[in-house]
Amino acid sequence: xxxxxxxxxxxxxxQSELYGQHLQFYGQPPLENISLSExxxxxxxxxxxxxxxxxxGVSHVKLTEPYRRKLESQLKALNFPYRPDADDKKSQSGPxxxxxxxxxxxxxxxxxxxxxxxxxxxxxxxxxxxxxxxxHFTELVPKQQLAFLHKNNLHYDTISSEEKTALKDQLIxxxxxxxxxxxxxxxxxxxxFQDALDLVRLRKVYLKQGYAYIPHQDIVTIVLNDFxxxxxxxxxxxxxxxxxxxxxxxxxxxxxxxxxxYVGQDxxxxxxxxxxxxxxxxxxxxxxxxxxxRQLHQSLRENHHLRHGGRMQYGLFLKGxxxxxxxxxxxxxxxxxxGKVDADKFDKAYAYSIRHMFGKEGKRTDYTPYSxxxxxxxxxxxxxxxxGCPFRHSDPELLKQKxxxxxxxPSGINQILELVKGMHYQLACxxxxxxxxxxxxxxxxxxxxxxxxxxxxxxxxGGKDIKREMDAPQRSQENSASKGSTGTxxxxxSSIADFGRKSEEN
Numbered sequence: 001x002x003x004x005x006x007x008x009x010x011x012x013x014x015q016s017e018l019y020g021q022h023l024q025f026y027g028q029p030p031l032e033n034i035s036l037s038e039x040x041x042x043x044x045x046x047x048x049x050x051x052x053x054x055x056x057g058v059s060h061v062k063l064t065e066p067y068r069r070k071l072e073s074q075l076k077a078l079n080f081p082y083r084p085d086a087d088d089k090k091s092q093s094g095p096x097x098x099x100x101x102x103x104x105x106x107x108x109x110x111x112x113x114x115x116x117x118x119x120x121x122x123x124x125x126x127x128x129x130x131x132x133x134x135x136h137f138t139e140l141v142p143k144q145q146l147a148f149l150h151k152n153n154l155h156y157d158t159i160s161s162e163e164k165t166a167l168k169d170q171l172i173x174x175x176x177x178x179x180x181x182x183x184x185x186x187x188x189x190x191x192x193f194q195d196a197l198d199l200v201r202l203r204k205v206y207l208k209q210g211y212a213y214i215p216h217q218d219i220v221t222i223v224l225n226d227f228x229x230x231x232x233x234x235x236x237x238x239x240x241x242x243x244x245x246x247x248x249x250x251x252x253x254x255x256x257x258x259x260x261x262y263v264g265q266d267x268x269x270x271x272x273x274x275x276x277x278x279x280x281x282x283x284x285x286x287x288x289x290x291x292x293x294r295q296l297h298q299s300l301r302e303n304h305h306l307r308h309g310g311r312m313q314y315g316l317f318l319k320g321x322x323x324x325x326x327x328x329x330x331x332x333x334x335x336x337x338x339g340k341v342d343a344d345k346f347d348k349a350y351a352y353s354i355r356h357m358f359g360k361e362g363k364r365t366d367y368t369p370y371s372x373x374x375x376x377x378x379x380x381x382x383x384x385x386x387x388g389c390p391f392r393h394s395d396p397e398l399l400k401q402k403x404x405x406x407x408x409x410p411s412g413i414n415q416i417l418e419l420v421k422g423m424h425y426q427l428a429c430x431x432x433x434x435x436x437x438x439x440x441x442x443x444x445x446x447x448x449x450x451x452x453x454x455x456x457x458x459x460x461x462g463g464k465d466i467k468r469e470m471d472a473p474q475r476s477q478e479n480s481a482s483k484g485s486t487g488t489x490x491x492x493x494s495s496i497a498d499f500g501r502k503s504e505e506n
Contacts, residue, residue, distance in 0.1 A: 022081035046107035114258035288456035304339025320369035
């Protein structure tokens with residue numbers, strides 16, 4: 001695929017040099033051919049990595065030993081670069097390490113295409129990439145950090161021993177955690193003060209003649225600010241190029257679904273159909289339903305009706321926990337005829353959509369229960385709707401009242417609202433799970449309402465019948481949208497590279 005318009009020659013770095021380090025600013029887009037299969041795999045695995053970064057950032061203090069250990073384990077499991085000294089070790093060098101760095105580079109640019117589309121997506125992507133970059137940068141030894149700065153035109157030089165001695169008292173007084181003995185051991189960087197405004201604002205550095213003297217442990221703040229600024233500008237340029245990228249029929253279905261793709265266990269293939277009775281639903285809704293489904297069930301019982309968005313979200317969830325088509329038709333009909341819909345109208349206006357949901361009408365598509373990301377990011381509720389994610393779409397005060405009704409403790413409510421304020425909606429739901437099940441720390445990362453139900457049933461001892469094979473094959477919830485292209489192994493001139501050229505021209 002080629003984009004029309006002005007042509008501008010881009011100065012490129014040879015790939016052997018580009019992948020010489022395991023860390024980069026992602027300034028140059030990939031310029032090579034990749035298959036659609038590789039495109040999708042790289043995207044899904046980087047998304048898994050960024051989800052891990054988000055979860056660890058809330059459940060652990062960043063850069064502590066448990067945080068580092070778990071993140072390194074995930075990097076290793078997904079075959080991303082994780083060893084800063086890899087190019088110094090023969091066992092890690094060569095094609096294996098090269099392929100890890102290539103994957104890191106390409107996958108970053110693929111997710112740029114998917115996550116540049118809205119402000120919420122851009123904010124989430126930037127935060128996770130910055131946290132991942134922080135981890136990698138702090139793994140470098142001082143010599144490697146300085147080499148990285150110079151390679152990326154951040155010419156922040158260390159001050160000499162003579163200048164350090166002359167400014168010893170000022171450096172001790174202005175730098176946190178630096179004693180008289182440590183001053184001579186620490187490296188200090190001399191940086192234009194406008195590049196260190198965050199540190200200047202916090203009065204953590206010594207200022208002299210327009211320069212800030214930054215101790216080695218704080219240089220990461222400067223580098224992260226630079227990385228964040230570059231990435232934010234790059235995403236804005238990417239968003240402007242999206243119409244041209246979407247003109248490629250091979251990429252459009254992948255990118256349209258990737259921003260809210262689910263990469264965990266597949267909940268569409270059920271082996272427990274019919275194991276749930278209709279009489280159990282009221283009881284299960286209070287014990288094992290996530291808040292989004294609990295509020296849909298409550299609204300259905302109170303109003304004897306749900307609009308289309310609510311019927312799809314709740315209906316697919318019930319299908320996922322084991323309701324058969326016959327049970328679903330009975331469940332919805334019994335509830336609707338208690339309201340303003342008679343049996344004849346239900347059969348004519350609503351029964352078809354339920355059969356359609358189960359793949360028995362229309363295109364015969366066997367629809368998959370919605371993942372958390374799909375609930376959060378697609379089809380936001382409007383007036384009169386009850387679907388969506390309560391942590392994302394409810395007013396904080398209304399959410400607080402709802403949690404109080406459900407007997408969540410005041411301290412627990414505050415913890416949930418803090419997570420909501422930080423836009424960690426899935427983590428807020430996971431905290432709700434922990435609080436309502438009286439456990440300190442859940443041993444899973446929540447990504448799906450049906451996962452919430454299964455984990456709850458396992459804890460409550462009701463999971464013997466209401467349970468799926470946990471080793472079932474995992475696939476993306478959105479795979480059905482790209483069935484036509486996934487199997488295609490044709491290689492194409494990387495549209496990421498074309499997008500990069502377009503961005504440079506803009």
